[in-house]
Amino acid sequence: MKRKQKSRKKTRTADPVRQRIVDAARTHFLSHGFRRVTMDDLAVELAISKKTLYRYFPSKTSLLEDVLAHKFATVSAALEEAAREHARDFSSVLHGLLATAQRELDEIKPPFVRDMRQKAPHVFKMVERRRAELIQRHFGKLFAEGQRAGRVRKDIPAKLIIEILLGAVQAIMNPPKIEELGLTPKGGFIAITKVVLEGALLPDRRA
Amino acid sequence: MKRKQKSRKKTRTADPVRQRIVDAARTHFLSHGFRRVTMDDLAVELAISKKTLYRYFPSKTSLLEDVLAHKFATVSAALEEAAREHARDFSSVLHGLLATAQRELDEIKPPFVRDMRQKAPHVFKMVERRRAELIQRHFGKLFAEGQRAGRVRKDIPAKLIIEILLGAVQAIMNPPKIEELGLTPKGGFIAITKVVLEGALLPDRRA
DNA sequence: AACTAATAATACTAAATTAGTTTCTATCGT
DNA sequence: ACGATAGAAACTAATTTAGTATTATTAGTT
Numbered sequence: 001m002k003r004k005q006k007s008r009k010k011t012r013t014a015d016p017v018r019q020r021i022v023d024a025a026r027t028h029f030l031s032h033g034f035r036r037v038t039m040d041d042l043a044v045e046l047a048i049s050k051k052t053l054y055r056y057f058p059s060k061t062s063l064l065e066d067v068l069a070h071k072f073a074t075v076s077a078a079l080e081e082a083a084r085e086h087a088r089d090f091s092s093v094l095h096g097l098l099a100t101a102q103r104e105l106d107e108i109k110p111p112f113v114r115d116m117r118q119k120a121p122h123v124f125k126m127v128e129r130r131r132a133e134l135i136q137r138h139f140g141k142l143f144a145e146g147q148r149a150g151r152v153r154k155d156i157p158a159k160l161i162i163e164i165l166l167g168a169v170q171a172i173m174n175p176p177k178i179e180e181l182g183l184t185p186k187g188g189f190i191a192i193t194k195v196v197l198e199g200a201l202l203p204d205r206r207a
Numbered sequence: 208m209k210r211k212q213k214s215r216k217k218t219r220t221a222d223p224v225r226q227r228i229v230d231a232a233r234t235h236f237l238s239h240g241f242r243r244v245t246m247d248d249l250a251v252e253l254a255i256s257k258k259t260l261y262r263y264f265p266s267k268t269s270l271l272e273d274v275l276a277h278k279f280a281t282v283s284a285a286l287e288e289a290a291r292e293h294a295r296d297f298s299s300v301l302h303g304l305l306a307t308a309q310r311e312l313d314e315i316k317p318p319f320v321r322d323m324r325q326k327a328p329h330v331f332k333m334v335e336r337r338r339a340e341l342i343q344r345h346f347g348k349l350f351a352e353g354q355r356a357g358r359v360r361k362d363i364p365a366k367l368i369i370e371i372l373l374g375a376v377q378a379i380m381n382p383p384k385i386e387e388l389g390l391t392p393k394g395g396f397i398a399i400t401k402v403v404l405e406g407a408l409l410p411d412r413r414a
Numbered sequence: 415a416a417c418t419a420a421t422a423a424t425a426c427t428a429a430a431t432t433a434g435t436t437t438c439t440a441t442c443g444t
Numbered sequence: 445a446c447g448a449t450a451g452a453a454a455c456t457a458a459t460t461t462a463g464t465a466t467t468a469t470t471a472g473t474t
Contacts, residue, residue, distance in 0.1 A: 032318070035460090036243040038432060049451045050434080060433065111239070175382055175392075184391040185382075242431095245461060256422045257463080267462065 018056050020046060026067045026107075033111035034064060035119065068123070072130055075104045079138040090146050094165075095193050097138055102169050102189075135162060161196075168192050225263050227253060233274045233314075240318035241271060242326065275330070279337055282311045286345040297353050301372075302400050304345055309376050309396075342369060368403075375399050 024046055028037040039060055043050045057063040078100045086096035116124040139162045146152035152161070171177070173188050183191065231253055235244040246267055250257045264270040285307045293303035323331040346369045353359035359368070378384070380395050390398065 032239055032243065036239065039434080040432075047451095049453090051436090051452090052450060054434065055449085058434095179392050182393075185386050186389075187391075246463080247461075254422090256424090258423090258465090259421060261463065262421090265463095 015056075017048070017052070021048075021053065021056055021063070022066055022070050025063050026071060029064060029067055030071070030107045030112050031109045033109075033115040034060075035115050036111065064123075068127065071107075072134070075101075076134055076138075078104055079134065083138060083142070090142065090149075090151055091193060091197055093142055094139075094197070095189060097142070098165060098169055098193065099189055101166065102173050105170070106173075135159075135166070165192070165196050168196060222263075224255070224259070228255075228260065228263055228270070229273055229277050232270050233278060236271060236274055237278070237314045237319050238316045240316075240322040241267075242322050243318065271330075275334065278311075278314075279341070282308075283341055283345075285311055286341065290345065290349070297349065297356075297358055298400060298404055300349055301346075301404070302396060304349070305372060305376055305400065306396055308373065309380050312377070313380075342366075342373070372399070372403050375403060 021042070024042055025037070028042070028045075039050055039053060043053050046053075057066065079097055082096035082100040083093055086092045113124075116127060136159070140158060143152055143158035143162060147154050147158065152158065169189070169192055172181070172192055173185065178185060178188055181188070228249070231249055232244070235249070235252075246257060246260055250260050253260075264273065286304055289303035289307040290300055293299045320331075323334060343366070347365060350359055350365035350369060354361050354365065359365070376396070376399055379388075379399055380392065385392060385395055388395075
């Protein structure tokens with residue numbers, strides 16, 4: 001009898017041990033890749049036994065699935081929160097969304113992407129798809145409104161403008177570049193959004 | 208006879224392929240650890256065959272040795288250069304040395320240290336020893352002069368003051384903390400050196 | 415064209431590592 | 445004391461990896 005019958009509604013997400021495992025796995029998977037992180041490593045780092053690890057997750061793969069699900073949920077919530085918090089005007093919301101996206105996406109390092117692309121193409125596709133959905137949902141709405149309000153040019157797909165912004169942020173907002181350019185993190189965002197927005201925005205007709 | 212003619216004064220170390228290998232290995236070893244970087248990974252990344260890799264280095268261990276030797280040489284040269292460049296006054300030199308040390312030491316991430324400590328204790332000891340030598344050589348001289356000149360208090364070992372400084376830099380000068388504190392990288396250094404120096408320096412008697 | 419030297423690509427092997435299981439023992443709340 | 449849980453460690457089967465050998469290709473030289 002392996003199954004626990006007592007509390008079947010033991011909320012999957014609220015178990016603190018489970019949460020600790022997912023957190024540690026997320027950190028290491030995303031920064032070092034899936035292959036490179038062993039279950040033994042995780043157990044040692046968490047100071048739990050492998051047995052306990054496997055009590056919470058039947059396999060390494062299932063742990064990865066939970067990590068990804070959790071990560072997407074976190075990012076989506078953070079983007080929503082950012083939009084709500086900065087809901088003053090277009091560029092304010094955009095700024096908040098970009099900063100949040102950068103902060104969250106920065107955790108995903110090349111080794112992880114390489115691992116997924118190479119050894120789990122279906123997972124890779126899924127990640128790409130969900131990334132696109134997230135962008136569409138959180139940025140797309142903003143830009144669609146901007147276009148309706150005549151604040152954003154319509155001759156270039158909003159999706160493309162968004163990717164240009166994200167690409168610029170990804171390229172600039174890393175420590176060496178920041179230092180090289182003598183910026184603060186905040187200053188970097190301001191500069192990027194200023195540059196791209198003043199290229200992307202139509203002249204304000206209210207003036 | 209076919210021979211490289213480009214720089215004859217460096218015939219021993221100037222092989223560009225060898226240099227590329229050491230560079231890539233350094234980056235990956237120091238950031239992900241020794242275990243987690245495979246020779247196949249390196250070969251693929253460098254777009255060379257394993258055969259070529261093993262033509263330049265007889266074993267993975269020998270590659271590690273070269274990486275470490277090269278790293279120490281680089282750090283030492285960078286510190287010398289920093290001291291020369293900022294050779295105006297005590298705090299200017301110190302500032303330059305700290306910034307350089309931070310930049311160079313930041314490449315060495317926990318997984319590498321863990322690997323060395325766990326699987327190659329003698330290498331770990333060697334690294335620690337050479338680190339201490341470097342610090343002694345580059346910082347020690349500066350502080351000894353400072354003490355002779357009556358600019359640095361003598362009742363606390365210079366070595367300890369230096370480690371306090373380095374510890375503070377290590378603790379503060381990472382992106383999350385920098386952002387959390389709303390600093391620029393440069394501003395962080397200025398704040399740290401100011402705080403610690405004004406605690407470490409005797410009042411200037413010329414006034 | 416033939417020769418030489420270097421290398422990419424690939425396949426291979428022996429050794430090491432790892433995902434997942436099992437056994438044994440200790441702890442803890444009831 | 446009981447029953448469930450967890451740590452520690454040994455274990456196994458499957459995978460991975462360091463290092464080697466083979467072959468084919470390229471480029472320069474004679």
